[in-house]
Amino acid sequence: VQLQASGGGLVQAGGSLRLSCVASGFPFSNHAMGWFRQAPGKERDFVGVISWSGGSTYYADSVKGRFTISRDNAKNTMYLQMNSLKPEDTAVYYCAADRFRHYSGSPQGFNYWGQGTQVTVSS
Numbered sequence: 001v002q003l004q005a006s007g008g009g010l011v012q013a014g015g016s017l018r019l020s021c022v023a024s025g026f027p028f029s030n031h032a033m034g035w036f037r038q039a040p041g042k043e044r045d046f047v048g049v050i051s052w053s054g055g056s057t058y059y060a061d062s063v064k065g066r067f068t069i070s071r072d073n074a075k076n077t078m079y080l081q082m083n084s085l086k087p088e089d090t091a092v093y094y095c096a097a098d099r100f101r102h103y104s105g106s107p108q109g110f111n112y113w114g115q116g117t118q119v120t121v122s123s
Contacts, residue, residue, distance in 0.1 A: 001025035003114025005095045010120045011085055019080040021095030021114060029053075029073040032098035034110060035080050037091035037119075044107070047093070050078065052101035063089075085121045092116035 007019040021033070034049035048059040050069045057069050068081040078095060096110035104110070 001112050003095050003097065003112055005093060005114045005117040008093060008117030008119045010122065013085060013087055013121055013123050015085050015121070016081070016083045017085065017119060019082070019093055019095075019117060019119075021078040021080075023076045023078070023097065023112075026097065026112060028076040028097075030101060031112075032101055032103050033069075033071060033078045034096050034098060034103070035067075035069060035078075036094045036096060036107065037089075038094070038116070039088075039091040042091075044094070045091075046107060047080070049098065049103040051103070056102070058103055082119070085119075087121045087123045090119060090121050092118050 002024045004022045032051050035047040036044050038044040048069045050057045054071045066084045071078045094116045095114045097112040098104050098109050099111045
């Protein structure tokens with residue numbers, strides 16, 4: 001099983017970035033997928049999740065209206081479009097696969113995790 005996140009970088013406040021997560025080794029289209037982030041010295045936080053079909057999404061209040069999760073099951077890829085970025089969005093971003101088709105309701109429900117990609121937002 002592999003989850004490969006990419007697309008991070010340095011951006012100014014107010015800018016945009018698009019992260020990608022390419023999955024392999026498991027039936028991607030059978031799993032809800034999520035994004036999490038961890039800032040230095042802080043715990044890992046939930047960012048958002050998308051159902052197996054892409055038909056439903058759910059976001060943390062801190063990113064609602066600014067971030068959009070999408071997926072392309074034909075490409076085994078999930079995306080995180082981040083707009084209106086703020087310095088507080090600076091973190092390592094991780095993608096993960098939920099054990100169910102819909103969000104299990106907690107990070108403990110995610111059984112596959114990728115390596116992170118660094119996002120840095122300068123003020």
